[in-house]
Amino acid sequence: MNRKHLGVVLSFFSVVVAPCLGSGPSFHPDTSIATASRQDWSVLGKADWNIADQGITGKGNETGGLLVLNHSFQDSDFYMEFRCEQSCETGVLFRTKKQSDGSLAGDYVSFHDSNPTLFHVVIDPAGTIKEQTPLPKGSGLYRVAPAQRPERPRMPMQIVRPADLPITPPDSTLRAGEWNDVEIFVDANIIRSFLNNGRESGAVDEEGYGPVALYVGPKTSVTFRHVGLRDLNLKTREPEKVSSRFRKQRLSDFYYSWTEAAADFNRDGKLDIVSGPYIYYGPDYMTSSEFYMAQASNPTTEFASDGTLQFAADFTGDGWPDVLSVQYGGGPGAQLYVNPGKEHRRWDKYVVVKTNQSEIAVLRDVDGDGKPELVYAGEGTVRYAKPDPKNPTGPWQIHTISEKGYAAAHGIGVGDIDGDGRMDILNAYGWWQQPAKDAGTSLWKYHPVAFSQYTRGILGGSVMAVYDVNGDGHNDVVTSLDAHGYGLAWFEQKRDANGAISFVEHMIMNDSPAKSAGGVVFTELHGTGFADVDGDGIPDFIAGKRYFSHLDTNIDPDPRGAPVLYWYKTVRDPKAEGGAKFVPELMDNHVGAGSDILATDLNHDGAVDIVTSTRFGTFIYWGKGKQTSHAENR
Structure with missing residues (x-):
């Protein structure tokens, strides 16, 4: 991976960030991308990465590319807002691992269709996804997904609601040309993704350890902003406070x-x-x-x-x-x-x-x-x-x-x-x-x-x-x-x-x-x-x-x-x-x-x-x- 100075820095600092959906993460990040002149990141592939007025813009050429944060995580919380200029072919890699031929492998949360899709991918040094394997679906009320059972046909869940209800679920699909927000939680063997305040998309993979990376596909332009991470292995408990009343x-x-x-x-x-x-x-x-x-x-x-x-x-x-x-x-x-x-x-x-x-x-x-x-x-x-x-x-x-x-x-x-x-x-x-x-x-x-x-x-x-x-x-x-x-x-x-x-x-x-x-x-x-x-x-x-x-x-x-x-x-x-x-x-x-x-x-x-x-x-x-x-x- 090549180091390039484009005015983008991965800076590490402790901050108090109000939990907020749509305008920030629901967790308190301890890592954020900011604009300064430090070389604490790397690029892979032939995409161009530049500072834009509203964040970092990645532009894929004939092939795509990665912006790799040079700090490794096992379990992490991740938040970002992103906007695709036209069609979307972008995503985030977790627990990445460098291969002997210079390729990068990792678990990939893809934003290409209307909902997040999760894969294990291998991306070659030119920024091309050369291997892409769908991850088994896994979500729900457990931290560690149980052993996978044979897939059984499922009847689609249909919830019929009256027409006069005063509130309906928000549109949580991917919106090209508009800002989208996503929170992703990688913990143990489960990856959970929440796009635009929607329901969970989850997958299961073996535990790993490695950097997080942003990806843009070929001939794709994506702007990222408010990118934040937290190391899930670190837990904080506040001193006890009880009212004198x-x-x-x-x-x-x-x-x-x-x-x-x-x-x-x-x-x-x-x-x-x-x-x-x-x-x-x-x-x-x-x-x-x-x-x-x-x-x-x-x-x-x-x-x-x-x-x-x-x-x-x-x-x-x-x-x-x-x-x-x-x-x-x-x-x-x-x-x-x-x-x-x-x-x-x-x-x-x-x-x-x-x-x-x-x-x-x-x-x-x-x-x-x-x-x-x-x-x-x-x-x-x-x-x-x-x-x-x-x-x-x-x-x-x-x-x-x-x-x-x-x-x-x-x-x-x-x-x-x-x-x-x-x-x-x-x-x-x-x-x-x-x-x-x-x-x-x-x-x-x-x-x-x-x-x-x-x-x-x-x-x-x-x-x-x-x-x-x-x-x-x-x-x-x-x-x-x-x-x-x-x-x-x-x-x-x-x-x-x-x-x-x-x-x-x-x-x-x-x-x-x-x-x-x-x-x-x-x-x-x-x-x-x-x-x-x-x-x-x-x-x-x-x-x-x-x-x-x-x-x-x-x-x-x-x-x-x-x-x-x-x-x-x-x-x-x-x-x-x-x-x-x-x-x-x-x-x-x-x-x-x-x-x-x-x-x-x-x-x-x-x-x-x-x-x-x-x-x-x-x-x-x-x-x-x-x-x-x-x-x-x-």
Whole structure:
């Protein structure tokens, strides 16, 4: 390979780069290409490499060529933006290795067709691809791909969505003549590529070690900008920070659950906590008992499927609170654990809901009978379920409120949107208005609203809050926008002269500090809740990052970002957009959140306490009452 001085330099430096899709990487690069005069790269082939106004331009001639970064990686994150002048024949090589004849071999992510294609290639010294072997497909919920099995015919997956949905997946195909962005993660034996905020394209190859290289094909002109890399073998953990507003108590060190609930399970007048297989008894929560067989999960390879969501109430009517465990994937939809009262034993279990397709559910009194119902998604519909009074441990009564196609895996809320005193139901696609009669036997009126945004093919948040944010007398909506991506917003309810309801989105946090309250940015707001944290009479919003949400993989943006837990103070301010703003305050940066967050006054001292259960364990944050926000905790 020849060294040439063209004013292009590979400079190594530590930077703080805000995770952002479309305008930068979702990780924090430690390597970047910048314009300066150092010779820290090499070229192979007959392509010309020059500085352009917006980055580095590679132009292939009769053959193509490579710009090779002279630093080797085994596992790496990679980001770039690129634009092809006409047709695209470009890509990135990883783990390159020089051959005896001067050729360069490596794993090649090709951008030539509408979607990324992955090959093992050999490129000769003239810049011609002389060998190109497709890599076996491999992606999904594992870090190391299992041994390949014989290919079996697959039926194409067809998802039919209603025409009136307010949001559709973005176009993630390759766009010649326009800027494209791509993130690529090379880890162990898997290569994952995400083009233009689309879904994963993955392949499997043997592990290797070597430089990264940019490629342009014959008679192709491509401009690259914002190229960044990170060495995945280097892991960083921030020093622990806990807000002085709260006292932190750890209940468990193990990954049993992503959820928690509270009730007086032993009827001693003190609230207890259920999380995973254990009841933790108040008031000190130092004593616990197992109500089903405890088995901790490995957060790198397993989901705590028995503890996806848990709710507590007296579902059988015997005066003793029971536990409803809702599962997502790998099991029945919901199982009822019946409290045996004074008997010290594990609890009897009954399947009461057979199917569930939502990772988020809530327990609220929907029909106004004074008893809570399970609100969730199943069989493509939005629905709620309640016990049969004559047989509470048998199949529950299911009430479907939507047509098929409106279910979403993420994002569920309940609240009175239209001010008629009846509970309405929300999800990522909008809200359903509860009718004045026949609410349990008829479909509800649908109002499309995009309470969500897409990241890598996923949309919808966690528990959606319904309350009057700006004090105008109308309930608004506060929600995370993508439980596996970016976004937190509040939606201001507006009414026209005829009383018709619409919503205006006000972004609280998106994919860069400039777009986010307090400059706070984090991904995977999979666990949320709301309560009046500071005692000013106005509900606040609580959100945390779910760390290892898809196990130890790189499927989600910034998967190893700090597992933070924040509360956002609702501040009514006539000068703010929409008449309100949200002020973030860090609670903890070592715990995060699971599927939801419990916010309640556990010890009846007038201060809200917060409970979260994650892959790091189960924790209480004891509230200390009304305080002034601390800037150092933001």
